[in-house]
Amino acid sequence: MANLQFKALRKSFGDMEILHGVDLEIQDGEFIVFVGPSGCGKSTLLRCIAGLEEITSGELLIGGVPMNDIPPSKRGIAMVFQSYALYPHMTVAENMAFGLKLAGHSKVEVADAVQKAAQILQIEALLDRRPKALSGGQRQRVAIGRAIVRKPGVFLFDEPLSNLDAGLRVQMRVELARLHADLRTTMVYVTHDQVEAMTLANRIVVLNQGRIEQVGAPLELYNAPINRFVAGFMGSPKMNFLPCTLVAAAPTGATVRLEDGTLVAVAVDATGQAVGAALILGIRPEHLEASRTGGEGRARTAVRVAEHLGDTVFLYVDSPGGAGQLTVKAQPEDPLHMGDEAHLCFPAQRCYLFGADDRTLPRIA
Amino acid sequence: MAIVIDKSQRWRVVAAHVFMIGLCALVIFPLLIVVAISLRPGNFATGSLIPETISLEHWRFALGIPTPGPDGQMITPDLPVLRWLWNSVKVATASATVALFLSTTAAYAFARMRFVGKKSALLGLTLMQMFPTILALIAIHAIFSRIGHAFPLLGIDSHWALVLAYSGGIALHVWTIKGFYETIPVEIEEAAIVDGATPWQAFWRVLLPMSLPILVVVFLLAFIGAIIEYPQASVLLRTQPNLTLAVGSKQFLYAQKYLWGDFAAAAILSGLPISAVFILAQRWMISGLTSGANKG
Ligand SMILES: Nc1ncnc2c1ncn2[C@@H]1O[C@H](COP(=O)(O)OP(=O)(O)OP(=O)(O)O)[C@@H](O)[C@H]1O
Ligand SMILES: [Mg+2]
Numbered sequence: 001m002a003n004l005q006f007k008a009l010r011k012s013f014g015d016m017e018i019l020h021g022v023d024l025e026i027q028d029g030e031f032i033v034f035v036g037p038s039g040c041g042k043s044t045l046l047r048c049i050a051g052l053e054e055i056t057s058g059e060l061l062i063g064g065v066p067m068n069d070i071p072p073s074k075r076g077i078a079m080v081f082q083s084y085a086l087y088p089h090m091t092v093a094e095n096m097a098f099g100l101k102l103a104g105h106s107k108v109e110v111a112d113a114v115q116k117a118a119q120i121l122q123i124e125a126l127l128d129r130r131p132k133a134l135s136g137g138q139r140q141r142v143a144i145g146r147a148i149v150r151k152p153g154v155f156l157f158d159e160p161l162s163n164l165d166a167g168l169r170v171q172m173r174v175e176l177a178r179l180h181a182d183l184r185t186t187m188v189y190v191t192h193d194q195v196e197a198m199t200l201a202n203r204i205v206v207l208n209q210g211r212i213e214q215v216g217a218p219l220e221l222y223n224a225p226i227n228r229f230v231a232g233f234m235g236s237p238k239m240n241f242l243p244c245t246l247v248a249a250a251p252t253g254a255t256v257r258l259e260d261g262t263l264v265a266v267a268v269d270a271t272g273q274a275v276g277a278a279l280i281l282g283i284r285p286e287h288l289e290a291s292r293t294g295g296e297g298r299a300r301t302a303v304r305v306a307e308h309l310g311d312t313v314f315l316y317v318d319s320p321g322g323a324g325q326l327t328v329k330a331q332p333e334d335p336l337h338m339g340d341e342a343h344l345c346f347p348a349q350r351c352y353l354f355g356a357d358d359r360t361l362p363r364i365a
Numbered sequence: 366m367a368i369v370i371d372k373s374q375r376w377r378v379v380a381a382h383v384f385m386i387g388l389c390a391l392v393i394f395p396l397l398i399v400v401a402i403s404l405r406p407g408n409f410a411t412g413s414l415i416p417e418t419i420s421l422e423h424w425r426f427a428l429g430i431p432t433p434g435p436d437g438q439m440i441t442p443d444l445p446v447l448r449w450l451w452n453s454v455k456v457a458t459a460s461a462t463v464a465l466f467l468s469t470t471a472a473y474a475f476a477r478m479r480f481v482g483k484k485s486a487l488l489g490l491t492l493m494q495m496f497p498t499i500l501a502l503i504a505i506h507a508i509f510s511r512i513g514h515a516f517p518l519l520g521i522d523s524h525w526a527l528v529l530a531y532s533g534g535i536a537l538h539v540w541t542i543k544g545f546y547e548t549i550p551v552e553i554e555e556a557a558i559v560d561g562a563t564p565w566q567a568f569w570r571v572l573l574p575m576s577l578p579i580l581v582v583v584f585l586l587a588f589i590g591a592i593i594e595y596p597q598a599s600v601l602l603r604t605q606p607n608l609t610l611a612v613g614s615k616q617f618l619y620a621q622k623y624l625w626g627d628f629a630a631a632a633i634l635s636g637l638p639i640s641a642v643f644i645l646a647q648r649w650m651i652s653g654l655t656s657g658a659n660k661g
Contacts, residue, residue: 052555073561085552088658089574098570099560132657139657146560 002063002076002153002186003028004049009058011044018044019210021058026188031180033197034190035233036207042190043082045207046156049188050079063153075154078147082158082190084139086131092142093118093127099150117145120179137168144176148183157189161196169193176200194236198222206230228358231282239352240288240326242281242319246273253348253364256281260321262299266351267364273355280354285327287350290315290342298343301326303336317342403629410625427630445606446631449613454638456524456598456609457591460531464587465580468535472542473568477551487539494536498596505530506600522603530601531591538583545579546572553658581649589639610635 004026011019018041026032034042047053048060051072060067067075078099087095093114100110118124121141131139140160147155157176161169177200180187191197197204198218206213206221206229214221214230225231232238244256247263254270256279257263264281273279294300299320307314313335315328326344336342353361370378397414405412406420425432427446431439474480475487498505506521509530513520519529549572557567573580598612605613614631617624 050559052559072559073563077559079556079559081552081556083550083552083659085550085556086658087553087557087571088655098557098562102561102566130657134657146556150560 003030004154004186004188005059005061005064007059007061009045009048009060010056011041011048011053012056017056017210019048022212024205024212024215026186028186029184031187031189031200031202032205033201033203034188034205034207035192035194035197037233038192040207041210042192042207043158046079046158046188046190049075049154050077050156051075076152077154077156078150078152079156080140080143080147080158080160082160082162084143084160086139086142086146088131091128091130092123092134092145095131095142096145096149099146103150113149114145117149120148120182121145121175137164137172140164140172144179148179153186155185155187155189157187159191160189161191161193169196173199194234197234204234206233208233224360224363225352226360228280228282228354228360231352231354231360235284237285237314237327237329239282239284241354242283242324242326243322244279244281246270246275246277246279249273249275251364254353256353258299258320260299262297262320264297264299264346264351265348266346266353267348268351268353269362269364270353273361278356279361280358281346282352282354283346283350285314285329287347288326288328289345289347290317290328290330290336291345292336292341292343294343295345298345301342301344303338303340303342306336306338308332308335315342317344320344399629399632402625403633405626408622408624408626410623423626423630426627427634444613444616444627446610446613446634448606449608449610449631450634450638452524452607453592453609453611453635456527456531457588457638459524460528460591461584461587463528463532464535464538465584467532468538468542468583469573469576469580470568471535472539472546473572475539476543476546477554487543490536491540494534498534502596502600505597509601521601522607523601524607527598527601527609530597531587531594534590535587538587541583542576542579545576549575549655550658575655578650581646585643585646588642592635592639 004024006022006024009019009022010017022045034045036042044053048055049062051067051070055068062075062077087098090098096114096117097110100113105113114127115124118127121144123138123141123145126134126138126142131142134142143160160176161172164172173196176189180200189196189200201218203215204218204221205215208229213233214226216224221230221234225234228241232241242258244258244264246254247257248255249270251269251271253265254268255263255265258281266281270279290303291298301317301320303315303317304325305316307316311332313330313332315330315336317326317328319326328342328344330336352363355361401412401414401416402410403423404419404421405416406418406422422432426442426444429442429445429447431441433439475483509519509526510521512526513523517523519526553575554567554571557571558564562570592609593611594609595611595615598609599615602608602612605616610631614628614635617628617631
């Protein structure tokens with residue numbers, strides 16, 4: 001059991017700085033998820049926690065103890081690698097027992113711990129096999145098993161589910177959630193899967209190019225992203241962005257003009273911006289509405305592609321007056337079809353406005 | 366492979382077989398000649414491949430079995446061939462073991478650790494070993510005669526000196542093993558380190574077992590190299606009972622008289638330990654030791 005503290009943590013490879021000062025506190029027992037685009041430094045941050053990379057400057061504390069100069073084996077952590085990294089020449093049981101044996105536990109203790117972990121992960125039948133003879137999902141469980149036998153203070157997971165098929169992924173996700181509920185150990189989990197982040201996390205940390213963009217509970221990030229990056233990153237399919245100009249701003253709401261001239265009312269306090277300023281209007285696909293009939297505040301456009309998924313329909317429509325494309329998540333009853341004319345409606349309460357610096361303007365609840 | 370083959374391509378398969386059989390014959394033929402020479406009475410290098418009369422005189426000589434001479438007296442062979450063979454095996458085993466130990470650890474440093482001058486050290490090591498050993502013979506002799514003054518065990522005419530000299534030639538082995546290490550994902554060792562292993566334990570208990578096939582290959586190469594090595598052994602070893610088989614066999618070839626028959630028997634003997642080690646080693650040369658470590 002341990003909490004984690006990062007104080008202005010920086011990491012450079014040579015003269016290339018990858019992490020530009022990370023400040024963060026992770027509570028004991030918390031399930032924290034790092035998300036961010038590929039190459040933003042998620043694995044690097046995790047490896048800094050594990051002690052596999054030296055920290056260039058700043059401080060890392062685990063359980064209140066500075067860890068900068070402590071070797072990995074003494075940090076009380078266990079890590080599940082992005083590639084699993086099982087020991088191919090050992091059986092499943094030996095894989096899981098390796099750490100305990102090194103720590104000098106007796107044979108009986110080791111066998112006991114391995115048996116218990118195998119039970120939790122339902123891999124008792126596989127204990128005598130080599131990793132070569134396991135499926136991807138089974139290997140993944142062995143990798144987790146190897147971590148839990150050691151009863152670490154902190155678990156580190158690096159995209160453990162990224163190579164599993166969709167079905168297995170859901171199953172393992174549920175098992176991980178159950179594992180956390182059982183063990184109540186601090187878990188730091190890296191992923192770029194939206195759903196994993198939203199469902200598993202107590203709090204999500206959004207990283208971008210080696211900086212923390214925002215930290216918060218999943219719904220907090222979804223409902224109140226502090227900038228355009230977080231807004232675009234959280235949620236799938238991603239939020240639609242349209243260029244617009246501010247026409248009127250009042251404490252009760254603002255009006256913007258889209259590129260095709262449509263006036264849209266939004267529940268945003270844009271009084272800090274000058275009338276005529278170029279802003280970005282953001283709206284999630286699940287909130288954008290497309291109908292056959294036009295009207296006040298509706299933008300006319302055409303459906304390029306319609307994807308029918310059974311329970312929903314994704315419509316890809318031209319951005320009104322612009323070059324881009326917007327996504328609409330529509331109901332499957334009486335859907336629009338490819339080539340149909342569509343009139344887009346922007347519910348005022350669902351719209352976001354982003355200023356020139358990409359920060360979210362305050363919304364009116 | 367059971368790919369369906371076009372009929373018009375069959376002749377290519379036939380041609381390939383003919384070519385390969387020819388190649389095999391080319392390799393095997395000299396060996397057969399040596400066997401024939403060792404079984405033929407007298408010491409003639411030329412003659413038919415299948416001897417008309419078979420004589421074991423050369424083999425008796427090589428194995429040190431007394432033979433009746435022309436005057437009816439039993440003559441004990443004057444050259445200790447079996448002893449030379451034993452010397453060769455001893456030196457080759459010891460030097461291959463030392464070379465293996467040095468090259469696995471050196472290769473680990475070159476493959477996994479970061480230190481100043483890594484590239485130039487590796488390059489320098491290799492460049493220096495590219496010079497033929499002949500060039501260094503004088504130096505080797507001088508060095509070991511000096512060492513011999515301080516430590517007689519490592520001086521001229523000692524097997525340990527030869528082992529030491531052979532163990533220096535590891536640059537190529539280092540390259541080979543380093544190349545193999547680099548195909549093994551670092552994460553497996555990192556996992557061991559997170560699991561609480563020291564770097565040495567990660568090397569010894571995780572990396573080395575996965576590298577078994579390449580270690581066996583390197584051991585074999587070093588062993589063969591030591592068995593057949595001539596120049597250094599000829600400079601470092603002096604007295605007859607101490608010679609290795611490669612050096613000793615030269616004594617069959619006097620300026621006046623070439624004992625081709627005895628030489629052939631000794632040559633075949635020197636091939637035996639190599640074959641034996643090779644057959645033993647084969648069971649460790651298994652592929653796929655690292656599969657299963659990653660997602661699949
Ligand atoms: N050993 C290294 N030497 C130099 N640069 C490195 C090293 N390791 C990582 N980097 C760089 O650091 C950056 C962050 O890498 P990192 O592996 O942390 O990304 P990530 O967020 O885990 O990406 P992904 O989602 O693809 O796994 C990348 O630009 C990468 O090129
Ligand atoms: Mg990564």
